Amino acid sequence: MWIQPRESSGGWTLSVIEMAVVGGGPAGIAAAIQCQRSGISVTLFEKDRIGGLIKEANLVENYLGFPGGIPGQKLCDRFEEQLRFHNIRTLQEEVMLVDHDGFHFILHTALDTYKAERLVLATGTLPAAARLGFGVDNRTVCDNVMTLAHASDLSIAVLGAGDAAYDYALRLAKRNDVTIISRGEPRCLPLLRERALADDRISFLEGRTVQAVRKLQDGVSLKLKAQSGQEEMLFDRLLIAIGRVPNLTILGPSMEESSESLMNNGLFYMAGDVVNGDRRQVSIAASDGIKVAMSVREAAGR
Ligand SMILES: Cc1cc2nc3c(=O)[nH]c(=O)nc-3n(C[C@H](O)[C@H](O)[C@H](O)COP(=O)(O)OP(=O)(O)OC[C@H]3O[C@@H](n4cnc5c(N)ncnc54)[C@H](O)[C@@H]3O)c2cc1C
Numbered sequence: 001m002w003i004q005p006r007e008s009s010g011g012w013t014l015s016v017i018e019m020a021v022v023g024g025g026p027a028g029i030a031a032a033i034q035c036q037r038s039g040i041s042v043t044l045f046e047k048d049r050i051g052g053l054i055k056e057a058n059l060v061e062n063y064l065g066f067p068g069g070i071p072g073q074k075l076c077d078r079f080e081e082q083l084r085f086h087n088i089r090t091l092q093e094e095v096m097l098v099d100h101d102g103f104h105f106i107l108h109t110a111l112d113t114y115k116a117e118r119l120v121l122a123t124g125t126l127p128a129a130a131r132l133g134f135g136v137d138n139r140t141v142c143d144n145v146m147t148l149a150h151a152s153d154l155s156i157a158v159l160g161a162g163d164a165a166y167d168y169a170l171r172l173a174k175r176n177d178v179t180i181i182s183r184g185e186p187r188c189l190p191l192l193r194e195r196a197l198a199d200d201r202i203s204f205l206e207g208r209t210v211q212a213v214r215k216l217q218d219g220v221s222l223k224l225k226a227q228s229g230q231e232e233m234l235f236d237r238l239l240i241a242i243g244r245v246p247n248l249t250i251l252g253p254s255m256e257e258s259s260e261s262l263m264n265n266g267l268f269y270m271a272g273d274v275v276n277g278d279r280r281q282v283s284i285a286a287s288d289g290i291k292v293a294m295s296v297r298e299a300a301g302r
Contacts, residue, residue: 016104016115016116016117017041017042017043017114017115017116017117018040018041018042018116018117018118019035019040019041019042019043019116019117019118019119019120019296020042020043020044020045020105020107020114020116020118020119020120021035021042021043021044021045021119021120021122022045022095022098022107022119022120022121022122022123022250023045023046023052023121023122023123023124023272023274024044024045024046024048024049024050024051024052024083024090025051025052025053025054025122025124025272025273025285026051026052026054026079026272026282026285026286026289027052027122027124027271027272027273027274027285027286027288027289027292028044028046028052028120028122028271028272028289029044029050029051029052029079029082029083029286029289030271030285030286030287030288030289030290030293031120031122031269031271031288031289031290031292031293031296032044032083032086032088032120032289032293033082033083033086033088033293034289034290034293034294035293035296035297036086036087036088037086038293038294038296038297038302039302040293040296040297040300040302041089042088042089043089043090043091043114043116044083044088044089044090044091045091045093045094045095045107045109046090046091046092046093047092047093047094047095049076049080050076050079050080050083050090051072051073051075051076051077051079051080052076052124052285053124053125053273054072054075054076054282055072055073055075055076055146056072056144056145056146056164056167056168057071057072057075057167058071058072058167058168058170058171059071059072059167059170060072060075060282062281062282062283063075063282063283064283075282091109093109093110093111093112094109094110095107095108095109095250096108096109096110096250097250097252098119098121098250098251098252098255099252099253099254099255100254100255100258100262100268101254104116104117105117105118105119105267105268107119117267118266118267118268118269118296118299118300119267119268119269120269120270120271120289120292120296121248121250121251121268121269121270121271121274122270122271122272122274122285122289123247123248123250123274124247124272124273124274125244125245125246125247125273125274125280126244126245126246126247126249127240127241127242127243127244128242128243128244128245129142129240129242131242131243132210132213132240132242141213141215141220141238142238142239142240143156143237143238143239144239145168145171145172145239148172148176148237148239151172151175151176151237152175152176153175153176153177154176154177154236154237155176155177155178155179155234155235155236155237156172156176156177156178156179156235156236156237156238156239157178157179157181157220157222157233157235157237157238157239158172158178158179158180158181158239158241159181159182159210159238159239159240159241159242160180160181160182160240160241160242160243161180161182161183161184161185161186161187161188162187162188162241162242162243163187163188163189163192164241164244165180165182165188165241165242166180166186166188166189166192166193166195166196167192168239168241169196169199169202170192170195170196170199170202172239173196173199173201173202176201177201177203178201178202178203179202179203179204179205179233179235180196180202180203180204180205181205181206181208181210181222181224182204182205182206182207182208183206183207183208183209184206184207185206186206205224205226205233207226207227208224208225208226209224209225210222210223210224210225211223211224211225211230213238216234218236219234219235219236219237220234220235220236220237220238221233221234222234222235222238244273244280246273246274246275247274248274255268265299266295266296266298266299266300267299269292269295269296270292271285271288271289271291271292272284272285272288272289273285275288276288
């Protein structure tokens with residue numbers, strides 16, 4: 001990994017950042033590179049690995065330049081290389097809170113507090129597990145596809161009917177038995193459905209509503225409601241892919257009040273999945289990042 005966790009300076013970092021980008025996914029990376037190319041100095045904050053959500057994708061087939069598709073993690077490796085090539089200051093720090101004091105954005109991380117003149121929020125989305133209608137503790141009950149990267153010979157339930165659920169299932173079925181559980185008809189791309197149907201290690205439970213999820217010592221129990229009645233099923237692991245919601249949790253009270261005027265004044269921008277509703281695609285996020293950077297350049301008079 002190229003970006004390194006750093007030591008705390010023990011409080012405020014005094015120099016003012018010209019442009020802070022929060023989120024090192026396609027939107028944040030594209031914004032950072034394009035700004036830096038315009039002569040605007042950027043600091044990018046990423047809490048995890050560079051690349052964002054696309055690292056979870058089995059195969060990305062709609063990003064130009066890769067005729068046969070590219071696995072998500074490999075695409076992220078290339079993004080990281082490009083970020084490094086442009087010598088962008090990248091900090092592996094989670095921004096916990098952003099506020100504005102009337103002059104600057106104040107970014108609080110666990111290590112330091114930073115001031116920035118301009119801010120691009122490119123924090124993507126969070127899983128919408130709350131849509132299940134009852135509490136599921138994501139950390140203890142559900143897995144994420146990255147924690148299952150080396151799993152083999154497990155029975156894995158994937159909850160959902162969209163592209164992400166099918167993409168996860170296809171990836172995990174290379175070494176595990178996967179059951180896709182959904183309330184209704186599939187909503188994924190037909191080609192993903194066809195591939196899943198052709199995979200012997202993927203089975204389907206449709207017309208099922210999940211009523212309860214219970215963590216067991218060595219697995220997960222799901223209580224499902226079907227037309228025929230209730231059933232309880234046991235799996236080694238559970239992965240939930242029932243949609244995502246914008247990740248705006250770091251915006252503090254002053255941001256909630258002044259976001260609009262900060263945007264109108266060319267100081268605050270959002271890019272990528274965090275603002276794109278259901279139009280969540282790498283190309284859209286990256287082009288958003290470029291558009292934002294061009295607006296920053298205009299606003300900064302460069
Ligand atoms: C399984 C799956 C398969 C997919 N397949 C495809 C596909 O084939 N083609 C396609 O075009 N799209 C695909 N997508 C969608 C694609 O991944 C997203 O549209 C894209 O990654 C959005 O980019 P983004 O930069 O807006 O957000 P994200 O990629 O979500 O990046 C946000 C980044 O912000 C970081 N972050 C969040 N909060 C903080 C914080 N407080 N401090 C610091 N860092 C923070 C996160 O760690 C993350 O790295 C897929 C998605 C999934 C889940």
